Amino acid sequence: MTNLTVGVLALQGAFVEHLKLLRQAADDWLRQQHEPSTATATTTAPGSSPQGASPSSHASPHTDADRWNADADADADAHISIRKPNTDEERTTTTTDLTHFTFLEVRTPPELVRCDALILPGGESTSISLIAVRTGLLVPLREFVKVAQKPVWGTCAGLILLAESANETKATGQELIGGLDVRVQRNYFGRQVESFEAELHLPFLQDAHPFHSVFIRAPVVEKVLSPTTTPGSVPPPSGEDGAKQAPPRQSTKPPVEILGRLPGRAKSIRDKTTTAEDLGEDGDIIAVRQGNVFGTAFHPELTGDGRIHRWWLGEVMKAKVEQVSASRGV
């Protein structure tokens, strides 16, 4: 039995909405699942009731979606299937090939330690980092992302926190968690009143339907940086007699992948008639991934569409399956 705990950082911002969509994503999987996997046994996994909602948040009433189970076959292609338990016997039977999800709000280092994966919600990145410093979470968060390299997803303010570099930060400075070798520009798309909605084409979802998204004082990824070294990488041995040293050992950090762009928006803000497409531009980068770290400039948790949450949970499950396989020496 694999217990997989997914946390949502709950210091400030739209964390309740993420918890709701994580459960919805799991429920979608349940509905889609017609063929039970070869790994059959499972147990119940009631989601805990979200507490401390942000002012804009409303906890969803608990439905059947809050009681669900996930089975992940630990086979080579990391096939994932989910279904509900049918009998009491199944509820009490466990096998090592099963995954049992728990979703929780994270406010303290002990809560973070419980997590296999984490979402950093939108909100206000300066507040989130300040509270993280004051609650002793900043260093554990950096270790979670960069040393343990567990799956992490940041939305809007969360993306800012996960960037290695940010422009337009608070005059007094702003601590970042880092992990993504990108430079973001805060509030790139304008102030709160300039918030907008857009239909995005996100090829990684493998779904022709556009993703309706909300941008609220959103950042943009303005530059992909050269990869920083991974914490595990070591410098080469020093040369004798002051001999020229070889460059540092190649970082094994994967490249930054651009997973989504917003065509036309940047130019159309400044010039209402010309779109980026007209100019032959690719558009602004609004979704990136680098290994275990995923970031979106928009708020998928505010539109009720659980497709990105479902995709990301699938990635989390694959990462867990790979980790379990590696620890077994498979």
Ligand SMILES: NC(=O)CC[C@H](N)C(=O)O
């Ligand atoms: N909606 C958001 O998350 C806004 C992010 C905000 N501009 C910040 O810097 O944190």
